[in-house]
Amino acid sequence: MVFWVFGYGSLVWNPGFEYDEKIIGFIKDYRRVFDLACIDHRGTPENPARTCTLEQIEGAICWGAAFCVRGGPEKERLAMEYLERRECEYDHKTLVDFYKEEDPLQPALTGVVVFTSTPDVVSNKYYLGAAPLEEMARQIATASGPCGNNRDYLFKLEKAMFDIGHEDDMVIELANEVRKVLEVGKGISKEELVASPLMKLKSQSPIPALQPSRLPEAVAADS
Template identity: 70%
Template sequence: MVLWLFAYGSLVWNPGFDFDEKIIGFIKDYRRVFDLACIDHRGTPKNPARTCTLEAQQGTVCWGAAYCVKGGIEKEKAALQYLERRECEYDKKTLVDFYKQEGAALEPAVTGVLVFTSTPDKATNRYYLGPAPVQEMARQIATASGPCGNNREYLFSMEKAMFDIGHEDDYVIELAKEVRKVLLSGLQGRRPAMPNLPLPFMQLGPLPEAALVDSR
C-alpha cells in the first residue's frame, strides 16, 4: 500500500506524521482560501481562527507538497488516523492529480493523491466561515488565538512556507500585509504620544581608527 497526500496548509511546513518522500508541486482547478474556522488549535468557539481550505476554481493552480507514505498497511493507517484527528474541521476527502511542473500538456506526476477539503456550505459544514472582505479577515486573524498559538502566526508561517518552496501565493501575501497593518495600528494606538521637542544639535567628530569596520 502507498498513500499520497497533498498538503496546502500547515502540513506544508509541519506534517507531523512519518512519511517517506516529499515532492513540491501543485494541483489544478483549486485555489487556497482562508474560509475555514479553527476553534480548537489557533482559535476558540467565541473567536475562531481562519485557516486554509481549497476553493474549486477552473484554470487555477494551488502549489504545495505531496507526501508519500509507504511500508505497509499499519504505517499508512497510523498516518491516516493522525490526519483525521488533526484535520477534523475538513468534512471531505478528495482524490486529485498532482503535478511537478507547469505546462499545458503536462502529465501528472502522481494520480489519486488524497487531499482534505471542506464543503463550502454553512448549513452542512459548521466550520465553514465563507469569504469576507480582506480587511475584516485581517482583523479576525490578527486577534484570534488558541491552545496551539495565534492565528497570525499560522498565516505568516504559510507565507514563509510558500516563499521557501519558490511559489509565493499572492492571496496569502495580500492577507499577511493587511494583518501587519492591523497589528501596527494596534501598537500605535497603545503607544504614548511623544512630545514634539526639538532635538539638540550634536557635532560628530571623526571616528577613532579602532572603530572603523570593514563591511565587506
C-alpha cells in the same frame, strides 16, 4: 502499500507524521482560501481562527507539497488516523492529480488525497465563507488557541510558500493586511509583528518585500 497526501496549509511546513518522501508541486482547478473556522488549534469556539481550505475554480492552481507514506497497511493506517484527527474540520477526502513544475501537463501522481471542506454555512459548521480583506485580517490578527495565534499560522504559510519558491498572492496580500492591523496597535504590540517568521527572515537577509503578483497528538497540531 503507498499513499500520497497533498498539503496546502500547515502541512507544508509541519506535516507532523512519519513520511517517506516529499515533493513540491501543484494541483489544478483549486485555489487556497481562508474560509474555514478553526476552533481547537489556532482559535476557540468564541473567537475562531481562519485557516485554509480549497475552493474549486476552473483554471486555478494551488502549490503545496505531496507527502508519501510507504511501508505497509499499518504505517498507512497510523498516518491516516493522525491526519483525520488533525484535519477534523475538513469533511471530505478528495482524490486529485498532482503535477510537478517540470511537466505541468502530465500528472506526476494520481489519486493523491487532499482534505477539503464543504463550502456551505448550513451543512458545514466550520465553514465561514468569504469576507472583506480587512475583516479577515482583523480576525486573524486577534484569534488564538492551544497551538498559538492565528497570525503566526498565516505568517508561517507565507514563509513556507516563499521557501518552496511559489508565493501565493492572496496569502501575501492577507498577511500584509494583518501587519497593518498589528501596526496600528489593535491590542497587539509591534514587537510581536517583528517576531513573525517572515519578518525575521527579511531582517536577516536582503530579501525584497513580497508583493502580491513528529507531534505526539493531533490536537497539538495545526489544521
